[in-house]
Amino acid sequence: VTIRMRLSFHSNMALLRLGRVSSAELLRRLIGHTRFSISPDDTRPNLNSAMFEWNESRIRMVTTDGHRLSKMEATIEGVPGATASLLLPLKAISELEKLADEAMAEGKHAGAEAGTPTVTLIPSDSNAFFEVAGGLFSVKLVEAQFPSYKKVIPESSSRMARIPAAAFADSLRAVSLAANDRTGGIRLTLAPGTLRITSESPESGEGVDELPMDYQGSEITIGFNAKYFQDVLAAVKDDGDEVLLGLSGELDPAVLRPAFGEEAAKKYDFVAVVMPMRI
Structure with missing residues (x-):
């Protein structure tokens, strides 16, 4: 796993909190379009995970089990100069999916005046933090080499x-x-x-x-x-x-x-x- 940030973690954390990285709906969309091709085999951590990439105004999730591959990406309101490449385990993807669903349900109940539920990404060396619906969710990153999906x-x-x-x-x-x-x-x-x-x-x-x-x-x-x-x-x-x-x-x-x-x-x-x- 590699995390490429031009500023220190603490500086980036402050920057990331200034802007919306994604909506809960978009996070749910990324997962829904790619989760099916994550390998269930936890003895192969590089395939039992999802590659989550963020590059300024583009956000992307890629998964593969060796027989198929799926890639979903979208344009977002980005933070200039900041990039991240994070390998998230299947268990974390499942939890993020639940959190996104809960945030969307709460947002629907609160009404339009409450605004769109958002998700903020805060990466560090060995973990990633997602702010969803006012809560902070910590994910331990997978230490493995994800396949070179662009060649596939x-x-x-x-x-x-x-x-x-x-x-x-x-x-x-x-x-x-x-x-x-x-x-x-x-x-x-x-x-x-x-x-x-x-x-x-x-x-x-x-x-x-x-x-x-x-x-x-x-x-x-x-x-x-x-x-x-x-x-x-x-x-x-x-x-x-x-x-x-x-x-x-x-x-x-x-x-x-x-x-x-x-x-x-x-x-x-x-x-x-x-x-x-x-x-």
């Missing part, structure tokens, strides 16, 4: 599809019932105008569904774990009616993004990467 996210995809998000989620839910219980594997076949989803197992037989989509590339079939796609779609269900699916080769990862509206796209950026599997 493809810079571009040779095939791009625009898919109705709700219909995609429904199809995955239905077809995955026939998937192998151990692997959860399904096949996605992209052809011009159509997405075909299939699965099969000796116990459940075969599952097949098709749905229309906006895609004009060449046909390709790739296997994936259905749950990984379902988790992404659940996380972005309120971000728009469509998702963008980027693919290149049969052994390359899938890239998923919500089709944000014009205003949301100015503030938020989300990407999920899912590794393929042989079926």
Whole structure:
């Protein structure tokens, strides 16, 4: 874990208290879009955690379990010249999620005149402190090396599809019932105008569904774990009616993004990467 601050901790603490780092709602949004890809394996602390990055006016959370990765970031009211990179354990993420929910509930009960519940980040050498709803929450940072996530996210995809998000989620839910219980594997076949989803197992037989989509590339079939796609779609269900699916080769990862509206796209950026599997 590294913490890069241009001023001393005490000076930064004073500066950070002067401005709102984030709203409780935004913290909840960051966690809700990334928690699903944190590894539950506490013997791998670098994956059983979330990378929380703050760079002046941008705030970011990244998680990966080695099979998939999610990154959510947003524009905030920043503090010039201050940056932080903090590796937060899963248990702390769970507590922060609860605190953010409580702060939002209290803010809703108090009414608009009380203002938006805020979260202030105060980093130190081995801990991070979050001020939420008037309370101070201390987190012991994970001492491990988080994967170089920027290298995992493809810079571009040779095939791009625009898919109705709700219909995609429904199809995955239905077809995955026939998937192998151990692997959860399904096949996605992209052809011009159509997405075909299939699965099969000796116990459940075969599952097949098709749905229309906006895609004009060449046909390709790739296997994936259905749950990984379902988790992404659940996380972005309120971000728009469509998702963008980027693919290149049969052994390359899938890239998923919500089709944000014009205003949301100015503030938020989300990407999920899912590794393929042989079926």
